[in-house]
Amino acid sequence: MGALTLTAVTKSFGKTDVIKGVDLTVADGEFCVFVGPSGCGKSTLLRMIAGLEDVSDGEVAIDGVRVNETAPAKREIAMVFQSYALYPHLTVRDNMGLALKQAGESRAAIGESVNKAAGMLSLDALLDRRPAELSGGQRQRVAIGRAIVRTPKIFLFDEPLSNLDAALRVATRIEIAKLHRDLKATMIYVTHDQVEAMTLADKIVVLRAGRVEQVGKPMELYNNPANTFVAGFIGSPQMNMLSGAALGIKAHTLGIRPEHLAISRDKGDLAGRVSHVEKLGGETLVYVQVDGQGLLTVRLLGEYDWQVDEPVHLTPDQTRAFLFDADGLRIRG
């Protein structure tokens, strides 16, 4: 059990409104990712759910029970931090068992829970070490283990992969996804990395400047963005935003993903020059400078030889294009 409901939640620091009214439901067992640029309030929102920040107005409820005034330790949540936040003076075993010890569990029960969690994360060999003797990846696994031991209603992750290198990030991401399948627990995960959001989430919440821009399944956001912000944020490389006036269409902006932009040497809707080529093996990214439209990205599957400064023509696939009005809102129909 671990459903979360936020009702018109706001947060102000003095006169600055950081969270401007968020309504959200996260079902039991759901993996929900808060994503957005830095300063959008996603971490603040997570800390409010954890009880580490007061809620200025509105209601936070876990399993239908209002928890606004409940202390963090009593909310039956566990949190994993970006900086791991392991207790430097305790061994891995004691780090993982501390919460249960504080809750007054018996020594045997604590040992059993710790061993079980350590087994899940292959931490058995490290149990008697101190955090200073562990690598970054191991520390983050201990931090995750510390959360598992508590068997919380909701797991909260605050950018847990940001301090890891690229290879470890992918490995730990897979581990978290597997953990979610095994534990079937509700997880709320904060990140600024849309790849993490897309790969982990059942439900993505895109935040900007303290407001929810769009909520949906990863593919819903990808295939059906509500506005230019979500369209630009979800998907990598970023969606190309073309000026409608220059294309001779009514809409203010036409959004087209790099994979839906055809490139040709002879003919096409937009003439430009190749300004840079990135060959990644499996795919090739061609950056084309188009007058009046700026730098556009074309994504081609496989290896291609495009020369810098070569004149080229681009054609957007109109069936995959998104149209937006002057306020950045999607024009549907």
Next chain:
Amino acid sequence: MQARSSTGRTFAAHAVLITWTLIALFPVFVIVVNSFKSRKAIFADPLSLPLPSNFDMVGYATVMHQGDFFQYFLNSMIVTVGSLFCVLLFGAMAAFALSEYRFKGNTLLGLYLALGIMIPIRLGTVAILQMMVASGLVNTRTALVLVYSAQGLPLAVFILAEFMRTVSDDLKNAGRIDGLSEYTIFFRLVLPLVRPAMATVAVFTMIPIWNDLWFPLILAPGEEVKTITLGSQVFIGQFVTDWNAVLAALSLAILPVLILYLLFSRQLIRGITAGAVK
């Protein structure tokens, strides 16, 4: 080229440090050396080392026989350690509150607490004496501990608050989620991480207290509560000064404070080299 210039720089740096050390240690050296010499030898050749011909322990003998020097030592120790304990404990607690919690008037309170750094406590001597008389604390070690705590707190709060702001918020929050009380977070998580700052504050607080003559003279001149600095003054007279005894008393007074300093400096190094949070 690189190596030579860096060797030269190292040499210059060490030369400066050694010169400074010699200058700083010179008075201490003169005191200790002369405390082992006869009165005649002190005046005849103050810089010479004690030789068999002029070696004399008369100063130490006088110190041991006149007055209760062991008691004076004990008083100094009690007053210093007591004040140090209060300054570190209350200073750290105030610093934690100022750096950790958002409340109305936080900045103002911080400034108020730091104000004492700029105002010498001795300006208030008369008022302090009146207060001590009114509360019946004259001629007690408690009076000195109270005054020295007040004297040491502003700097302690100021330095420790700055250091505590650098302690990871995540760590404190992890503790809160695990159900640790604010006191446990303070004592078990934050204090060990600001140990280097605590050692610095301890050293800066301790030395002026140990050496102080003013407040013991005014607030606690009684025989049974005299501190060592005040106790040594009996040998300095208006017309005759027993230099052997003065030098011997001063040499002895260096020892305890030196031991305390060594204790803290070890903590300081341990604090710096201990594993970081991340």
